[in-house]
Amino acid sequence: MKMAWKEMRKYKLRYTILGSIIFLISLLTLSISGLANGLSQDNAALIKNMPEGTFYMEDSAEENHSFSALSDEQISNLKEEDPNATLFSIQMGEFNDASDQKHSLAFVSASDNEYFPETESGEIVLDQAFEEEGFKIGDTISSGLLDKELTITGFAEEEKFSHSSVGFINNEDFFEMYNTDTFQLAFTTETDQPVDELSAFGNGDFLNTIPSYSAEQLSLNMIIIFLYVISGMLFAIFFYMINVQKLGTFGILKAIGVKTSALFKMMWAQMFIITIISLLLAVGISQLFNVLAPSGMPFHLTLNMVMLSSLAFIIIGFIGATLSGIQIKKVEPMQAINQGGA
Known part of the structure; x- marks a missing residue:
């Protein structure tokens, strides 16, 4: 953790840029999630307020x-x-x-x-x-x-x-x-037994019979999924570029006995620090908007949605960073040293 934080302070501009991008994407994702849930409530609160049946x-x-x-x-x-x-x-x-x-x-x-x-x-x-x-x-x-x-x-x-x-x-x-x-x-x-000449629907299936409900929710959920995919790709590309620049450094560290697992832990620590700070800012602003949004605006962001979205970003960031770090495992100390340290 100490080594990860030291490097982030040394190259704070590059990590600030990544953090800013993650902040904007997470804020946009939370905003669209709140809008999707708000539109869902505005379209079908009567049904959603009923128990499962x-x-x-x-x-x-x-x-x-x-x-x-x-x-x-x-x-x-x-x-x-x-x-x-x-x-x-x-x-x-x-x-x-x-x-x-x-x-x-x-x-x-x-x-x-x-x-x-x-x-x-x-x-x-x-x-x-x-x-x-x-x-x-x-x-x-x-x-x-x-x-x-x-x-x-x-x-x-x-x-x-x-x-x-x-x-x-x-x-x-x-x-x-x-x-x-x-x-x-x-x-x-x-x-939930079938009855002659009657169609039976669970709560979720019945919601989809409401005109425009499924199309409306599908469109917004597709946008949210693409934002998660984009965030994962950003992590992978960013850490891949950084790792390529540091192959020599990794070789030296391996040569003096630093384990590959320690290098991965440093990269994961950097990912978690960037993601947590970005999410805290995004969640704070989205919750403020949730409180201050005009009553006529269909925006409803629940704590459960915030927690799930935050967990999704952390998992996606972890996967993206890990995929980019495969080259750390493959790097040979002498070969990397001959290329020159960063």
């Missing part, structure tokens, strides 16, 4: 919940598997506030209140985003699909679907608004 949808809907409508027979078959299965529906819509301004909303209604807020006929519980816009409990809203006004009775935390805030309403009001008499979906934590 199984979602059921009508087969003929072809994985589009908007076209699904559970028949009495299908519901009966499902209830045989789990009498406490939750039936619910989701439909995109809009409402008008007191000043007749329109707002988009995903209306949600369920057969029970185990996973969703309880509402009576004529009531609605809105996502907390509307509270931040100035809506208050007791305010009334209206919809062109419903003859009566709905009174706001509460606000739910982080309830989004398809990039729209969610509004929970009573079954009676939902059925009247969308001219239906049944639910679109079912959810259970008790069984």
Whole structure:
């Protein structure tokens, strides 16, 4: 460690350049990770807030919940598997506030209140985003699909679907608004058994049925993977170039009895020092942005994501540095000495 730190101080410019590049890449990776998770929450928080279980949808809907409508027979078959299965529906819509301004909303209604807020006929519980816009409990809203006004009775935390805030309403009001008499979906934590004429989905699979969800997440995750690959290549190329310049030095050190493992440890120590300092700066700035980001920006960076990303950078840096150090093992002391020390 002492030898590694001494060399870094001697050639601080080259190591500062590498550290700066790793800092920028790690900051960009954390930022995109936060954006990907934020968009995921904004697109499907309603589903992600539910426990692990199984979602059921009508087969003929072809994985589009908007076209699904559970028949009495299908519901009966499902209830045989789990009498406490939750039936619910989701439909995109809009409402008008007191000043007749329109707002988009995903209306949600369920057969029970185990996973969703309880509402009576004529009531609605809105996502907390509307509270931040100035809506208050007791305010009334209206919809062109419903003859009566709905009174706001509460606000739910982080309830989004398809990039729209969610509004929970009573079954009676939902059925009247969308001219239906049944639910679109079912959810259970008790069984994952197949049911006739119903498609079953795990939580992750059901998320991918939401329009744009999989394409959105795949694009951002591909960018993150490429950034990890680039960081690994940078470590490998950087340490390879440095090691080539120090072949003579390595030969001298081997000639006086320094083991190859000690030279690898020096290189690993340099890699860890650069990576840790770069990550600490990147994590600090990303967490600050996570706190100061505007409420309307879909950015959500969790501690778990930060820890996983940091671990990934350390592992990739270790692999990249190790691959570049293969030449250290191969160098022959006398041959390297004849080439001249660095």
